[in-house]
Each structure stands twice: as C-alpha cells, then as structure tokens.
Amino acid sequence: MRGFLASSIGVATAAALALPLALPTPALAESAAPAGPAGSTQSLPLVPLGPGRDRATGAPGMSASPRVPEAQGLPAREVKTFSLVGVVWDDAATELLGSVQVRTRSVDGGFWSDWQDVETHNSEHAADPDGAERSSGRVRGGTAPLWVGPSDGIEVRVQAESRVRTLSSLPTGMRIELVDPGEVRPPAPDDKNGSTPTDGDTGTDGGTDGGTDGGTDGGANGDHKGQPSMVPGMTMEMAESSLANVPHAPLGATEIAELNKADATADAVFAGDAVEAAARPYIGPRPKIITRRGWGADESLREAGFVYTQSVKAAFVHHSASGNNYACKDAPAVLRSLYRYHVVSSGWRDFGYNFAVDKCGNVYEGRAGGIGKPVLGAHTMGFNSNSMGIAVLGTFTASEPPQAAVEAVAKLTAWKLGLFNADPRGKAVLKSAGGNKFPRGRNVSLNVISGHRDGFATECPGKRLYGQLPPTRTASARLQGRP
Known part of the structure; x- marks a missing residue:
C-alpha cells in the first residue's frame, strides 16, 4: 500500500508541510455540527486517489465498464479542531478489506504527525445481528476510532487489499469522522449527582476507601487527604x-x-x-x-x-x-x-x-x-x-x-x-x-x-x-x- 501512493503522497506531504492549509470549501462548514460545549462531529466524504481498475477484469486502463478506485482518501486540508478520527461507511454488514491511515496536524505547535494506522476490524463491537439497535436503519460500518489529540489538519488514505483489488472491495459511502469532545467543566464536589471521594470515606460495603478492603477507590493505604491516590504500578x-x-x-x-x-x-x-x-x-x-x-x-x-x-x-x-x-x-x-x-x-x-x-x-x-x-x-x-x-x-x-x-x-x-x-x-x-x-x-x-x-x-x-x-x-x- 505504501508503494502504491509513494510518489503522489510524497509530493502532497511536502506541500502540506511547507504551506499553511486553508479551509478549502464552504461545504466543510455545512457538514460540521455547530461547535458547543457538548462537542461536534465533522463528516467528510472520501474521494478516489490514483488510477482505477476495470470493474469486470481488474485491468488498468480504458474500459467501458465502471472503474473502481484502488484507494480513497482525503488530501491534506485544514479543518475545525478535532481530537478523534474514524472512517465509517453505509452498510454495517460490509467489511473493509484493506488498510486505513491518517496524518493529523497538531493544534499545539502546528506539526504534522507520521502516518498512523487505524484499526479496520471494528464491526464485532456492535449490537447483536437481530437486535433492535442493529436494525434501526441508522447503523453504519466503521473502523475503530483513533485518539489523536487536539488537531486542525487531516490527511487520509484507504487502500484495498491487493488480493481483492479486482473487486468492488471498498465499501460505499466512506467518510472520515472528525470528533471534537468539547470542553466540560466537572461538577462541584457537592453536586447532587455525585460526590468527590476522599480517603477515609466509609461505604455500605463495610470497607474503608483506600484502606484494608484493598482500596476500593483505587487508593493505597497511607494516602492523605488532598494527595493523589496511588495504586501499584501508578507513577x-x-x-x-x-x-x-x-x-x-x-x-x-x-x-x-x-x-x-x-x-x-x-x-x-x-x-x-x-x-x-x-x-x-x-x-x-x-x-x-x-x-x-x-x-x-x-x-x-x-x-x-x-x-x-x-x-x-x-x-x-x-x-x-x-x-x-x-x-x-x-x-x-x-x-x-x-x-x-x-x-x-x-x-x-x-x-x-x-x-x-x-x-x-x-x-x-x-x-x-x-x-x-x-x-x-x-x-x-x-x-x-x-x-x-x-x-x-x-x-x-x-x-x-x-x-x-x-x-x-x-x-x-x-x-x-x-x-x-x-x-x-x-x-x-x-x-x-x-x-x-x-x-x-x-x-x-x-x-x-x-x-x-x-x-x-x-x-x-x-x-x-x-x-x-x-x-x-x-x-x-x-x-x-x-x-
């Protein structure tokens, strides 16, 4: 896969590193949910990258048959701030037989990351096949999400496995999802829906948090109020x-x-x-x-x-x-x-x-x-x-x-x-x-x-x-x- 896009990606990468990215089209703003404390999601369609192959024969070149792109992705571009990425597609029952990689530009420092792999086998994390949740009509296929931290630039490449490039193997309707978690201020310690635990709290389990019951709050014996709780293996x-x-x-x-x-x-x-x-x-x-x-x-x-x-x-x-x-x-x-x-x-x-x-x-x-x-x-x-x-x-x-x-x-x-x-x-x-x-x-x-x-x-x-x-x-x- 890396050889397939080496030359074109090298040029794109050099350009992306040398020049500041600009918001390319008004459509991006329209596809993004309004920013707010609850977060937002930008959903951007992937586009073909590189030459296609004949749908019937798999051979490159001119053909009367529709051609299937060997790769899809998104050229480097500036986007609204996000922290997590994933690729989704229309049919939850379709498997993505290929690889997904992303590069992101950090908000803090403005540098681009190396290419990072996104786990493609995510359909097994889902509702049961005949469950109401699965048959809601809204469920889509998707990769595992990848946390990248606050970022404002994205580049994506998705390539079909070599053994299936002669087929229409890439799912239809692939989109990159860019998720901003939003900023949420934790409730005050006396919030009615929760309480801030302190060492020495005794609960209905009969044990003392951070004490001889094994540290039910993840704390270790001897912790003092106001000090960070420690567990074995925690620095x-x-x-x-x-x-x-x-x-x-x-x-x-x-x-x-x-x-x-x-x-x-x-x-x-x-x-x-x-x-x-x-x-x-x-x-x-x-x-x-x-x-x-x-x-x-x-x-x-x-x-x-x-x-x-x-x-x-x-x-x-x-x-x-x-x-x-x-x-x-x-x-x-x-x-x-x-x-x-x-x-x-x-x-x-x-x-x-x-x-x-x-x-x-x-x-x-x-x-x-x-x-x-x-x-x-x-x-x-x-x-x-x-x-x-x-x-x-x-x-x-x-x-x-x-x-x-x-x-x-x-x-x-x-x-x-x-x-x-x-x-x-x-x-x-x-x-x-x-x-x-x-x-x-x-x-x-x-x-x-x-x-x-x-x-x-x-x-x-x-x-x-x-x-x-x-x-x-x-x-x-x-x-x-x-x-």
Missing part, C-alpha cells in the same frame, strides 16, 4: 493527572438519578424484584465509578430509555483500539469522543461498553441504565445478552496494559459479577445471537471473565491484555472472598 505523574475532582457514583446512592429516579441502587440487584446484594456471599468491594455526568456525557445524544437482560453471567474484556497517546486527565475527553463516534457516527443507541477503564485504573460508567443493572450493551456481537463489556482505553496488541488498569478490571468484575453470583474463575453458558465464530442459537461455554476474541474472531482485546486475563480471574475471585 506520581500518572497520579497527579488522575481524576480526583470529578463525581463518582456514591456508595449506596441512586445512579443517574435525574434520568431515571426509579433506577436501582448500587447495592441492589435487578432480577425482576430487588435482591439485597448483602444476601449474596461473594461480592467484592465496590470500586469508585466515575459517572456519565462525571465524564461529561451529553445525554441528549443517546436514545431515551434503557434495555435490560436477565442477568450478568460473564464479562467481556476489550481494548478500545484508540491508541495509547492520552494522559489520564484526558480520559473524560476520550470517552466523550468515543461516545459521539458510537452514537453520531456509527448510529448506535448509546456508548457501546458498559464500563471503561483508563491507564491509571479509573473506572467509568459506560452505557446508561444503572451500573448495578444488567444493561444490554453493544460490545460483543452475538453475546451482548446476559453479559457486560469492559473497555480498557488503549491498544494492547504489542503494548503491555498498565498494572493499574488490570487491577481495576479485577476490582470491577469482583463487584459486578458478585452481584449476580458469578465466580470469576468459573464458566458461563451463553446462547449465541450470531457472529463469525459461533452460529446463532448455539449454547457456548465461556470463561466468566472472557476476552472479546473468545466470543468473536477478532484480535481484541489485544494479545498483551488477553494474556493478563488468567491472573485477573484469580485476583477477582480473591476480592470476592472466594476460597
């Missing part, structure tokens, strides 16, 4: 940039109260009738969870109402495949960008995952509906029912996941799976709703803590994170108090 730099002043779902309080006042509390299980969590023998201490309000979710974007399944029998661990180039203080902006990409660009009803974890081990509420409930997500096509999805922010194919993030996954699963009496070291039987690994209707035995690849043929959650799942199961069970 002081990471701790200082952690999210100490955003609201966390308080212990024993009602989640997202202003959206659904009848929502379950964190200490009750949704199973037709409320069952006290304390009645179950193995429930890990509840970690502090940053609410949707805490990370600035624009609730007007998602569909109203919530969809629940019967239970939470298993947890699927994912990586967001959005790159590792973010600071923990930027994680709320990353989440707001992912949320907009899932809903506005991809057409999903809400954020796809039930929870997210950043590199510092902060845990975030994902899809709305109540963190103690079995909310139906769109994370593991074929196995969204009776499961939950946890996305670790980053890409862990070749990079090791931070220990703080791995420990946060163990803490979160110990609590949430414990609410539904699930042993993290055990097996769960889930019925497939259809996918590329198990046919629809098959009952499949899976680990209670599984990687995405266990239910769908994918690289997710990356080789390195997947390799951390066996010790995570052991740690989660230990936190539940299991022998």
Whole structure:
C-alpha cells in the first residue's frame, strides 16, 4: 500500500508541510455540527486517489465498464479542531478489506504527525445481528476510532487489499469522522449527582476507601487527604493527572438519578424484584465509578430509555483500539469522543461498553441504565445478552496494559459479577445471537471473565491484555472472598 501512493503522497506531504492549509470549501462548514460545549462531529466524504481498475477484469486502463478506485482518501486540508478520527461507511454488514491511515496536524505547535494506522476490524463491537439497535436503519460500518489529540489538519488514505483489488472491495459511502469532545467543566464536589471521594470515606460495603478492603477507590493505604491516590504500578505523574475532582457514583446512592429516579441502587440487584446484594456471599468491594455526568456525557445524544437482560453471567474484556497517546486527565475527553463516534457516527443507541477503564485504573460508567443493572450493551456481537463489556482505553496488541488498569478490571468484575453470583474463575453458558465464530442459537461455554476474541474472531482485546486475563480471574475471585 505504501508503494502504491509513494510518489503522489510524497509530493502532497511536502506541500502540506511547507504551506499553511486553508479551509478549502464552504461545504466543510455545512457538514460540521455547530461547535458547543457538548462537542461536534465533522463528516467528510472520501474521494478516489490514483488510477482505477476495470470493474469486470481488474485491468488498468480504458474500459467501458465502471472503474473502481484502488484507494480513497482525503488530501491534506485544514479543518475545525478535532481530537478523534474514524472512517465509517453505509452498510454495517460490509467489511473493509484493506488498510486505513491518517496524518493529523497538531493544534499545539502546528506539526504534522507520521502516518498512523487505524484499526479496520471494528464491526464485532456492535449490537447483536437481530437486535433492535442493529436494525434501526441508522447503523453504519466503521473502523475503530483513533485518539489523536487536539488537531486542525487531516490527511487520509484507504487502500484495498491487493488480493481483492479486482473487486468492488471498498465499501460505499466512506467518510472520515472528525470528533471534537468539547470542553466540560466537572461538577462541584457537592453536586447532587455525585460526590468527590476522599480517603477515609466509609461505604455500605463495610470497607474503608483506600484502606484494608484493598482500596476500593483505587487508593493505597497511607494516602492523605488532598494527595493523589496511588495504586501499584501508578507513577506520581500518572497520579497527579488522575481524576480526583470529578463525581463518582456514591456508595449506596441512586445512579443517574435525574434520568431515571426509579433506577436501582448500587447495592441492589435487578432480577425482576430487588435482591439485597448483602444476601449474596461473594461480592467484592465496590470500586469508585466515575459517572456519565462525571465524564461529561451529553445525554441528549443517546436514545431515551434503557434495555435490560436477565442477568450478568460473564464479562467481556476489550481494548478500545484508540491508541495509547492520552494522559489520564484526558480520559473524560476520550470517552466523550468515543461516545459521539458510537452514537453520531456509527448510529448506535448509546456508548457501546458498559464500563471503561483508563491507564491509571479509573473506572467509568459506560452505557446508561444503572451500573448495578444488567444493561444490554453493544460490545460483543452475538453475546451482548446476559453479559457486560469492559473497555480498557488503549491498544494492547504489542503494548503491555498498565498494572493499574488490570487491577481495576479485577476490582470491577469482583463487584459486578458478585452481584449476580458469578465466580470469576468459573464458566458461563451463553446462547449465541450470531457472529463469525459461533452460529446463532448455539449454547457456548465461556470463561466468566472472557476476552472479546473468545466470543468473536477478532484480535481484541489485544494479545498483551488477553494474556493478563488468567491472573485477573484469580485476583477477582480473591476480592470476592472466594476460597
């Protein structure tokens, strides 16, 4: 692919680096949503790059048949500020058999990045094939999103695989989505929908945050009020940039109260009738969870109402495949960008995952509906029912996941799976709703803590994170108090 566009891209790159980019057409402004505190999305159509090939024979040159471009993209151009990119196309069932690369110009310094790869296999992060969310008519195919940080210039190239260039292999209607997360000021510590945790807070789990219960807020013993919380593997730099002043779902309080006042509390299980969590023998201490309000979710974007399944029998661990180039203080902006990409660009009803974890081990509420409930997500096509999805922010194919993030996954699963009496070291039987690994209707035995690849043929959650799942199961069970 790199050879195919080498000469033309070299010229374009040199020009882009030498000259300031200008906003090329009024159409760009028309395609962008109005800027505002809730963020915006620019959606720009990709155009053919280079010569085409005959649709029937695959041969280059003149032909009466329509010609298929071997590559599509977008020449270097100036755009409104954005921080996350992804490519979407019309048909969610169509796979992009090829590669996607982007270059971006940083707002801070005005320099262009090197070409960055965008993960193309993203369709497996989606609603089940026959689900209402999947058949809404708004769902589009798309790559994984890539976090690039505040940028105001973009160049894109998409190329079909060499083995399929004789076919109409590139999806129709490809567009580059440029997402601006917007600026959101965290609510004050006494906000009615959340509270700022401090060391020494005692909750209904019977433990003391940051104390002998294992640090349910991600803190370590001996932390002092006003000092950054530390967990094993967290550097002081990471701790200082952690999210100490955003609201966390308080212990024993009602989640997202202003959206659904009848929502379950964190200490009750949704199973037709409320069952006290304390009645179950193995429930890990509840970690502090940053609410949707805490990370600035624009609730007007998602569909109203919530969809629940019967239970939470298993947890699927994912990586967001959005790159590792973010600071923990930027994680709320990353989440707001992912949320907009899932809903506005991809057409999903809400954020796809039930929870997210950043590199510092902060845990975030994902899809709305109540963190103690079995909310139906769109994370593991074929196995969204009776499961939950946890996305670790980053890409862990070749990079090791931070220990703080791995420990946060163990803490979160110990609590949430414990609410539904699930042993993290055990097996769960889930019925497939259809996918590329198990046919629809098959009952499949899976680990209670599984990687995405266990239910769908994918690289997710990356080789390195997947390799951390066996010790995570052991740690989660230990936190539940299991022998």
